[in-house]
Amino acid sequence: MKKLLLAATLLLTIFLGGCTWLDDKVKDHESDTKGLERTVTVYSKTGDVVKQYKGDNVRTKYNDGGALVVNIDGKRVQVMNSDVVIEEKGAEKYEINKENK
Structure with missing residues (x-):
C-alpha cells in the first residue's frame, strides 16, 4: 500500500510539475x-525595419550556418546577420508600451 501511495504521489508531482513543460512541447x-499565425519583423543593426512578413502558416528554424x-505559407526566407522579432498572433496583448508604464 505504501508503494502504491508513493507511486501515486510521485506520478502526481511529475504530472503537475510538468504541465508547463508539456504545454511548451x-x-x-x-x-x-502546421505552423502558427505569426508576424516576423527583420531589423537592421541600426534598428530600422528592413522587412516584415506575416502569414497563417509560419514556421521557423535555424540552419547549420x-x-x-x-x-x-510555403515560401522560404533566410535571414542572416539581422535582428529578428517573431510574434505569434495574440502576443501583442502582453506588450508593454512606454505609455503603459
Whole structure:
C-alpha cells in the first residue's frame, strides 16, 4: 500500500510539475507541423525595419550556418546577420508600451 501511495504521489508531482513543460512541447509540435499565425519583423543593426512578413502558416528554424529560415505559407526566407522579432498572433496583448508604464 505504501508503494502504491508513493507511486501515486510521485506520478502526481511529475504530472503537475510538468504541465508547463508539456504545454511548451505541444506548442513546439504545433509550430513544427502546421505552423502558427505569426508576424516576423527583420531589423537592421541600426534598428530600422528592413522587412516584415506575416502569414497563417509560419514556421521557423535555424540552419547549420546559423541563419534563420522562415517558412511563410510555403515560401522560404533566410535571414542572416539581422535582428529578428517573431510574434505569434495574440502576443501583442502582453506588450508593454512606454505609455503603459
